[in-house]
Amino acid sequence: PxxxxxxxxxxxxxxxxxxxxxxxxxxxxxxxxxxxxxxxxxxxxxxxxxxxxxxxxxxxxxxxxxxxxxxxxxxxxxxxxxxxxxxxxxxxxxxxxxxxxxxxxxxxxxxxxxxxxxxxxxxxxxxxxxxxxxxxxxxxxxxxxxxxxxxxxxxxxxxxxxxxxxxxxxxxxxxxxxxxCPSTVQSLAVFPETVADALRKVEGACVENAVSQATPCIYCTAEGKWVVPVVQCQCLAGYEATGDSCQACKPGYFKPSVSNNFCQVCPDNTKPSASGASECLCEEGFFRAPSDPSTSASPPSAPRDLTSMTLPGEGKLQLFWSPPLVTGGRSDLMYSVVCKLCDEASCTPCGEKIRFEPGPTDLQDPTVVVSDLDSHLNYTFTVEAQSGVSQFSAEKPTATITTALDYTDPPKVTEIHLDDRSPTSLSLSWTPTRRPPAHINHRYELMYRRKDDSTEGDVTTYKVLILDKSFVQIDGLIPATTYTFRVHALGPEGNPGSYSADHEFNTFPLAEPQFGNKPTMVMVAVFGVAVILLVVVAGLLLRKRLVTVHFISTVNVYQHKPLKTYIDPHTYEDPNIAIHKFVTEIDPSVIGKQKVIGVGEFGEVFRGVMKIPGRGEVPVAIKTLKPGYSEKQRQDFLSEATIMGQFSHPNIIHLEGVITKFKHAMIVTEYMENGALDTYLKGRDGEIPPYQLVGMLRGIAAGMKYLSDMNYVHRDLAARNVLVNGNLECKVSDFGLSRVLEDDAEGTYTTRGGKIPIRWTAPEAIAYRKFTSASDVWSFGIVMWEVMAFGERPYWDMSNHEVMKAINENFRLPAPMDCPSAIYQLMLQCWLHERLKRPRFLDIVNFLDKLLKSPESLKTIADFDPRVSIRLPSTSGGDGTMFRSVPEWLESIKMSQYKESFARAGITTMEQVLALRHEDIRNIGVRLPGHMKRIAYSILGLKDETSSLSVFAV
CATH class of the missing domain: 2.60.120.260 (Galactose-binding domain-like)
Incomplete structure (x- = not known):
């Protein structure tokens, strides 16, 4: 066959x-x-x-x-x-x-x-x-x-x-x-045929009649594919891109500068150009100023497609528009925005109350944010395009839009005023930051309590009033007592605004009794009470049509926010709605790229800085979307941000925000100095004590508990997807494979196929493609093994088929060298075949906390079999004979850097190696604890009569 x-x-x-x-x-x-x-x-x-x-x-x-x-x-x-x-x-x-x-x-x-x-x-x-x-x-x-x-x-x-x-x-x-990777021409750059090994950066050269500011480069993957071209070449002045080459402009056309623009027809009042022209000369009797560009110096046309969008917050909207079709050949294009309030009769300026960000004039980008707007007014915005020659033109190229804020977010209340008080009542009022429209039924929620009320734990008892107006009189209070008040507005659908700050007000004390003629005192008292009652009744009658109390209740207000439930962004019909709901949009001017630190699926990853008010420049990681992307690629690129944007935990990678409103989309996260956990641990065997390793595992478990509490399953938990910062804090990242748990009793998610990371995945997830928090617990057990083995690959060089077969036959990874017995026992609990018997992340966090509180519990070391854990070669070189030389043996255990040290010490035969003791190894010059262990355990394996160091041999 x-x-x-x-x-x-x-x-x-x-x-x-x-x-x-x-x-x-x-x-x-x-x-x-x-x-x-x-x-x-x-x-x-x-x-x-x-x-x-x-x-x-x-x-x-x-x-x-x-x-x-x-x-x-x-x-x-x-x-x-x-x-x-x-x-x-x-x-x-x-x-x-x-x-x-x-x-x-x-x-x-x-x-x-x-x-x-x-x-x-x-x-x-x-x-x-x-x-x-x-x-x-x-x-x-x-x-x-x-x-x-x-x-x-x-x-x-x-x-x-x-x-x-x-x-x-x-x-x-x-x-x-x-x-x-075959020779290719991309972005007007020629790249030679390149051997595909690991990911390799290859430099190229621009095609003829093209240049670039930096050397063009591209990445060749191990699969023989070119990905992520960096630095594009551009055609010289007088040349335009045609396919993979730069061709001279045709007669009658010109291109004034180095760019990837196409050649243009010579403007009016100029002579026809020759082939490859960079400018068209003026006809006789016409002139061009030295500062003018090569194109005609006419004013720009009007901006296009002016639209608005309401932003979250207090009275904010954003204006967008497209650049004018005609720029007059100039590069000094700017915009100005004017705001007016118009009715049928006339228009008046909006006044200084309205704020523009970054400003109303000299705008270089086709967008502006306008704030401090009232929700019940119609605003007319006029956007004018300007250039260096606009002053010579009588026409003003403008675009106009009339818009009003959608009344969704209720206004803020900042101050509560004391209008009147008595021994048993307080009269209060407040003013919202903006006036409500006439058709909106505006309501407020007022909460108050005695200041000296005792609290139990984090629970405080408040009384709540729902009011139709922005004032109220509260009766039945205790004389000479301090009360604390807070108030917020309610939107049309009952959605609450933010609470005001707490305000404290006192009731008057009762008047001291005067001793004297009792009948006189009684008459005076009766008369006084009658007057007070008349005043109170009159006041209540006057206010009855103004103030309506809907209900009075007592509530317990907890001083912490309840945990949110994760919302799958894929359930939104329009992905852009999910992006705006869960992610903060960042102004690109506050982001600065510094250095490429990796290549992702969609483009390069940069280390950079982000300017944050009050914090200065903060280091960040910036994922970029490569040029030429499709809309689907853009949505896939941003989908991870809509997931990350819902999380807020010290052990989950923090999303600073995204940039989506401009040409190059970016995802900005906090910067983790030490990179991926598995890479960081490799080569640090013996440098990090077990106690600190357990602390790192506790951080990962806490992050996973947070995700589990939000009904969320990760599906790809592995050391490579955990990042480490400068303080060795571990944070779970990479939510590209993640999915939400369904609401059924099983709490499972069934995939539609796709790749599964076999070495980290629970057997039920491999067999039935169902994922739960219990399958994440299995993966966490593998992460524990990776950490305690200092980044060693789980199951070593076994194939995926061999791994699945071994797991189904109840094989479990052995304890790494020097692994505390308590930690290895927790690994085995995470790897129980019945998922319902595995510990929860809450149990894991509590268990690790107990170990960290009792460091002596980490001193008991699990049994270690060097033939399994290190998987060193046997005593034979493949044909049943001993290793022929010491260098061959050192090379087989990846310790070839000590060849000269062994030679200087006179250790030249394998018989001498077998006789070495621990102190002899140190005297040879091996100082690193991890290297000493590897060599010592290798010698132990060499002495073993079985010689075979793989329990998986067929």
């Missing part, structure tokens, strides 16, 4: 193709007989050669197949090996399959020259164990295809080796290739 070439349409350079070689393969086999053998197969009239082996009668099979020497192209550090193979199911052989396996091994050996038939197993290092996705049971062959990336490579060439340990396998095809 033929297997399709999976990379047929990707840019790739093939170094070896078993199919194309036919029978001239010349590969070596060991042993020569009873091992791998070449087989001829005819398919559709075409002869194919394959290698197969099926020695299953006995155990301990060790059959090798070696390719010819494969030349490595200079500059290529990694290659891809694509295998097509068939594996027979061992169950089909019955009792004859004593030594049957269903896997084989891939090895590599680097060399600077072809060694011919000199084949030594010890020269090879293992790349991977190749396991089939499907095994063949009957006559229908199940063809498997698998691709492995091999590297880094440093020598001139290499051999591939295939080791059979007892499988019945047929190797149908082997293809070795490396990917390239």
């Amino acid at each position: 033929c297997c399709n070439n999976l990379f047929l349409f990707l840019p790739a350079e093939v170094l070896l193709d078993m199919r194309a070689s036919g029978s001239e393969l010349g590969w070596l086999t060991s042993p020569y007989e009873n091992g791998w053998e070449i087989v001829q197969t005819v398919v559709n009239g075409t002869l194919f050669y394959t290698y197969s082996v099926c020695s299953i009668e006995t155990t301990e099979q060790d059959n090798w197949l070696r390719t010819t020497f494969i030349q490595r192209r200079p500059g290529t550090s990694r290659v891809s090996v694509e295998l097509s193979f068939v594996v027979r199911d061992c169950n089909t052989f019955g009792g004859a399959s004593v030594g049957c396996k269903e896997t084989f091994n891939l090895f590599i050996s680097e060399a600077d020259a072809d060694v011919g038939t000199n084949f030594r197993k010890g020269q090879f290092r293992k790349v991977a164990t190749i396991a089939p996705d499907e095994v063949t049971q009957g006559r229908v062959l199940k063809v498997n295809t698998e691709t492995k990336t091999v590297g880094p490579l440093s020598k001139k060439g290499f051999y591939l080796g295939f080791q059979d340990v007892g499988a019945c396998v047929a190797l149908l095809s082997v293809r070795v290739y490396y990917k390239t």
Whole structure:
């Protein structure tokens, strides 16, 4: 059977193709007989050669197949090996399959020259164990295809080796290739063909007749794709962009400067130009001032598409317009805005009360914010376009719009006034910041209490009045007592405005009794009470039609805000509404970019600063949207901001805001100096004590508890998606895969497909694609392991298939080196197969708090198996013999920087290595605690009689 070439349409350079070689393969086999053998197969009239082996009668099979020497192209550090193979199911052989396996091994050996038939197993290092996705049971062959990336490579060439340990396998095809980003022309810049390795920044050169201020560059991905071009080239004066080149302007056209604009027709009163002209000369009798541009110096036309939008807050709206169609060829275009109040008879200026931001004149951008407007008035705004020659023209190019604020937000109340008082009553009034329109039924909510009322916890008892007018008399008060008042306005739908500040007022004390003639005192008292009653009754009758008390109630006001529930922005039909609801719009003038710190899915990520009143310049991270985006890409880019904008927690990345009203959309977040958690931890083994690591985990757990309390599931919690600031505070980020929990009893979210991060995902989420906070708890357990292992990759170099199989067989990651036993036990609780038995994030936070309050509880270390956790190579170099040299051993455990130190100390044989003690390692010159542990545990593994350091060997 033929297997399709999976990379047929990707840019790739093939170094070896078993199919194309036919029978001239010349590969070596060991042993020569009873091992791998070449087989001829005819398919559709075409002869194919394959290698197969099926020695299953006995155990301990060790059959090798070696390719010819494969030349490595200079500059290529990694290659891809694509295998097509068939594996027979061992169950089909019955009792004859004593030594049957269903896997084989891939090895590599680097060399600077072809060694011919000199084949030594010890020269090879293992790349991977190749396991089939499907095994063949009957006559229908199940063809498997698998691709492995091999590297880094440093020598001139290499051999591939295939080791059979007892499988019945047929190797149908082997293809070795490396990917390239093909030569291309983008944004008028030429970029050469580039080997695709890791993400690589490639410099280019502008095409002929084009220039740029900086060197054009672009990124080549590991998949052979060009992404995110940076710095665009522009055509010279007299040239315009045509396809991927700059062509001279046609006769009668000109282009005055370096830009990507098109050539223009020569203006009136000028001579026809020649090809490639940068200006058109004036006809005889006509002149151009030295300061004028090359185009005609006419005033601009009127602004276009003038519109308005009400903004949140007190009396604010924003005006937008499009630039005029005719600019007169000038670059000094500005705008001015005039506000008037007009009726049928006349118009009057709005006055100085109205404020413009940034101002009413000399506006360079086609937008302005107007504030302090009344909600019941119609305003007429006139926008005029101006340039340096507008003074010579009698016509004023203007655009006009008449608008009024939508009455949605109630006005503010800032002051409460005491109008009158007695021993048992207080008369109060207040004035809102703006007048309500006549058709609005305006109401207020007044809350008051005795100042000396005792409070219990965070609860304070208030009495509440709902009023139709902005004044009230409160009776039945206690004499000589201080009361605290606050008031706010209610909107038409009952939506509340912000409360005023608390105001305190006192009732009068009772008058002291005078001793004397009792009848006289009684008469005076009776007369006084009668007068008071008459006054009170008259006052109440006068106010009855003015003041209506709707209800009086007692409420308990908590001094903290209740936790919000997350709202999925994808439920909004118009995504722009979600952006305006959840995200703050930032003025681009307060943002400054400084340095590129990464490349995201949609564009570059910058470190920059943001000017914040009262705080000065604050460091921020700025995600940008690359030029040429579609509207869908823009919405996808901003969707993460609509999610982040709903969160406010010290351990969730803080969104400063977005820039959407201008050409280049941006997302601005707080800047985390130490970047991603997994990258930060790598290489810091031994530098950060366990207590501090537990503190970092506590911060992550607190952030996840916050998300869980909001009925929100993250789906992609991993150390790479946790950011670290300069104080080693951890904050959960990257909400690109996140989704809200549904309201059903299960609280699950079912995906519609898409990629799942297998190593971090709970088994029920992998099997059924259902995600809950319990699946986030599983992911948090993996994050705990990453942190305690200082950024090591979970499940090491196991494939996703191997990971899923191991988890379903109840395998769990072992404890990292020096991991506190309590922390590892919490990991195991997070990895319980039944999700309802896993701890909640609330339980996790409480447990970590207890550990941090009792540091001695972290001193008990979990059992550590160096053969599993470090996954060091065995004592053999691949063929059952000891490592041939100390440098080879050090290189295998990634400690090659100590080769010279071991040589200076006279440690030149593996026998001397096995005799080393802890103090000997320190005397050699190994000082870092993490490096000492790695070397010491490697020696422990070398002494182990089992030699095999992988519990996952087939």
